[in-house]
Each structure stands twice: as C-alpha cells, then as structure tokens.
Amino acid sequence: MAAGSGAAGASIDLWHAGLAETVSLIGEDGFPAALERALRHLVPFQMMNGFAYAPGGKAFDLDNARIVGDRTTIVDHYLAGAYILDPFYDAVRTLPPEGLLVMRRLAPDRFAETEYYRRHYQATGILDEVGFILKLRDVDAVLSLSRIGAVPAFSRRDIARLESAAPVVRALAERHWHARFTPSSGSEAAAATISHPLLSKRELEIVTLILKGHSTYSIAATLGVSPNTVKVHRRQAYAKLTISSQAELFHLFLSRR
Incomplete structure (x- = not known):
C-alpha cells in the first residue's frame, strides 16, 4: 500500500511504522502490544x-x-x-x-x-x-x-x-x-464436550446446536433432517433432562465449568 495524502495517508504511514516496530519485536514479550498498536492505525x-x-x-x-x-x-x-x-x-x-x-x-x-x-x-x-x-x-x-x-x-x-x-x-x-x-x-487435558448418559447421539447433536444458537430450521438444514424431527428430538431431550428452556440447558452443561 502506498502512502497517500491527508488523514488516510498519515494513517497508512503510521501503520507502516507500526509494522516495522512489530517486526523488530518478533519473539519478544512486546510483540502483541506492538501489533495491537499497529492495527489501531488501520x-x-x-x-x-x-x-x-x-x-x-x-x-x-x-x-x-x-x-x-x-x-x-x-x-x-x-x-x-x-x-x-x-x-x-x-x-x-x-x-x-x-x-x-x-x-x-x-x-x-x-x-x-x-x-x-x-x-x-x-x-x-x-x-x-x-x-x-x-x-x-x-x-x-x-x-x-x-x-x-x-x-x-x-x-x-x-x-x-x-x-x-x-x-x-x-x-x-x-x-x-x-x-x-x-x-x-x-494434550494435557481433554477438550470440553457436551455429553449426558441419558441422551442419544442425535439428541446430543441437537442440544449442542441449540446451545450454539441454531434455530429449529437451521438445525434441520445442518443435520439434513426435517424441522419436525428436530422438534421431536428436542422435546425428548428436554423431557429426559427435566428442563424446559435453553437457559436451563446452558446451566446444566456449562454454568459450572
């Protein structure tokens, strides 16, 4: 990128100067802060x-x-x-x-x-x-x-x-x-997972997607099933877990982590 004129040019000049400082600090403790300062010029x-x-x-x-x-x-x-x-x-x-x-x-x-x-x-x-x-x-x-x-x-x-x-x-x-x-x-510790002995593999897939923010229709598209199938599995999963909302679902799997 070539230096321009006015505020935009000054910003690019500062970005280039910030890059130079960042390069000089590769491998040093000051590298992340230098990169952050440089990016703020953009x-x-x-x-x-x-x-x-x-x-x-x-x-x-x-x-x-x-x-x-x-x-x-x-x-x-x-x-x-x-x-x-x-x-x-x-x-x-x-x-x-x-x-x-x-x-x-x-x-x-x-x-x-x-x-x-x-x-x-x-x-x-x-x-x-x-x-x-x-x-x-x-x-x-x-x-x-x-x-x-x-x-x-x-x-x-x-x-x-x-x-x-x-x-x-x-x-x-x-x-x-x-x-x-x-x-x-x-490899010191296992990745976090959403699991429960009462739920089937499909039910776990669906509650995971619910927790991630997928709607019924988005879950159906992701898993290649009908929206009605998603609703049935969700209802069964909630019944097994004795919950009725996504907030309760989050609390059950993640709030104590």
Missing part, C-alpha cells in the same frame, strides 16, 4: 486477544494479557469450557485461514438469543468481533479484535481494511507464536 477497536486450540479441541490462552473488562468471563470461563459454543472455535477447525473471520457472518441465526451470548457478549459489553486464523506448529489459533461499549460495529470499510492486512498480520503472528505450544501441552 481500524479502531478496544481489545485484541487470542486463544489457541489443540488438535483434540482443548483451548489455551494465546494472548490475553491486555483484557478490557471482566477477565473471569472473557478468559477463565471461556477456557473452562464455554469456548465450545464460540463460532470462532468452529471456524478455526473447518475454514481455510485466508481472509478474516467476522462474527456476524459466522454466528448462527439465533446466536444473539443464547445464554452464551448473554453471558459472554452482553455481560462484557463486546459489541462486535473479527479474527485472524493462525496456523501454528502444533495448534491452530484465532487472534481477535473486539469493539466494546457504546461504539459502532465494524463497518464494511473496516472489514475490507483488515482483510487486506490479513496476510501480513498472519505472517507476523505465526512467526511470533509458531512454537508457543508443544504437543505435550496441547
């Missing part, structure tokens, strides 16, 4: 943080030293098991690394009605989130940028700028965090 945001995921699905702390807000919810509860409901968690395991993860593009149709959304996003004030997929030596990771508080969501122009910057951001971040996790640390 697009404003309130928080950069990241999580890594071992091949078996277990989540780890990649970069959460500068959390804005409630660390217990954003990091501790997430790592304890709530990450299995995160659309970015599914995306990093199924999508190619190119481009940019955009939460509102990935989230299921009823995501904003879920207990996970209420507890993780509404409770912490996270309004919008985008992320870069990182392919590290032994794990995959997502480095996220979040808008928090009374601010606009990321605009199409913001997303276009970050998509343009994604290749260099990934290259730098992958070099810095390349060997951050080893196979032994990635």
Whole structure:
C-alpha cells in the first residue's frame, strides 16, 4: 500500500511504522502490544486477544494479557469450557485461514438469543468481533479484535481494511507464536464436550446446536433432517433432562465449568 495524502495517508504511514516496530519485536514479550498498536492505525477497536486450540479441541490462552473488562468471563470461563459454543472455535477447525473471520457472518441465526451470548457478549459489553486464523506448529489459533461499549460495529470499510492486512498480520503472528505450544501441552487435558448418559447421539447433536444458537430450521438444514424431527428430538431431550428452556440447558452443561 502506498502512502497517500491527508488523514488516510498519515494513517497508512503510521501503520507502516507500526509494522516495522512489530517486526523488530518478533519473539519478544512486546510483540502483541506492538501489533495491537499497529492495527489501531488501520481500524479502531478496544481489545485484541487470542486463544489457541489443540488438535483434540482443548483451548489455551494465546494472548490475553491486555483484557478490557471482566477477565473471569472473557478468559477463565471461556477456557473452562464455554469456548465450545464460540463460532470462532468452529471456524478455526473447518475454514481455510485466508481472509478474516467476522462474527456476524459466522454466528448462527439465533446466536444473539443464547445464554452464551448473554453471558459472554452482553455481560462484557463486546459489541462486535473479527479474527485472524493462525496456523501454528502444533495448534491452530484465532487472534481477535473486539469493539466494546457504546461504539459502532465494524463497518464494511473496516472489514475490507483488515482483510487486506490479513496476510501480513498472519505472517507476523505465526512467526511470533509458531512454537508457543508443544504437543505435550496441547494434550494435557481433554477438550470440553457436551455429553449426558441419558441422551442419544442425535439428541446430543441437537442440544449442542441449540446451545450454539441454531434455530429449529437451521438445525434441520445442518443435520439434513426435517424441522419436525428436530422438534421431536428436542422435546425428548428436554423431557429426559427435566428442563424446559435453553437457559436451563446452558446451566446444566456449562454454568459450572
């Protein structure tokens, strides 16, 4: 990108200077903060943080030293098991690394009605989130940028700028965090799961998709069954668990993690 004129040109000049500082700090403790400062010259945001995921699905702390807000919810509860409901968690395991993860593009149709959304996003004030997929030596990771508080969501122009910057951001971040996790640390503990001895495999699939924010019709499309079949399995699962709402479902499987 060539330097332009006026405010846009100044912003690009600062981005280039920030990149130079970031490159000089690869492998050093100051790298994440330098990358965060550089990215803010492209697009404003309130928080950069990241999580890594071992091949078996277990989540780890990649970069959460500068959390804005409630660390217990954003990091501790997430790592304890709530990450299995995160659309970015599914995306990093199924999508190619190119481009940019955009939460509102990935989230299921009823995501904003879920207990996970209420507890993780509404409770912490996270309004919008985008992320870069990182392919590290032994794990995959997502480095996220979040808008928090009374601010606009990321605009199409913001997303276009970050998509343009994604290749260099990934290259730098992958070099810095390349060997951050080893196979032994990635297999220390099992991934969080949603399981219950009373539920069939199909019932577990459906309650998992409910917790992730899929509507009846979205579940039907995902599993290749009819909406009526989804309703029958959901009713049977709720009866076996003696619950009647998604909030109770969340409490049963995730609130104590």
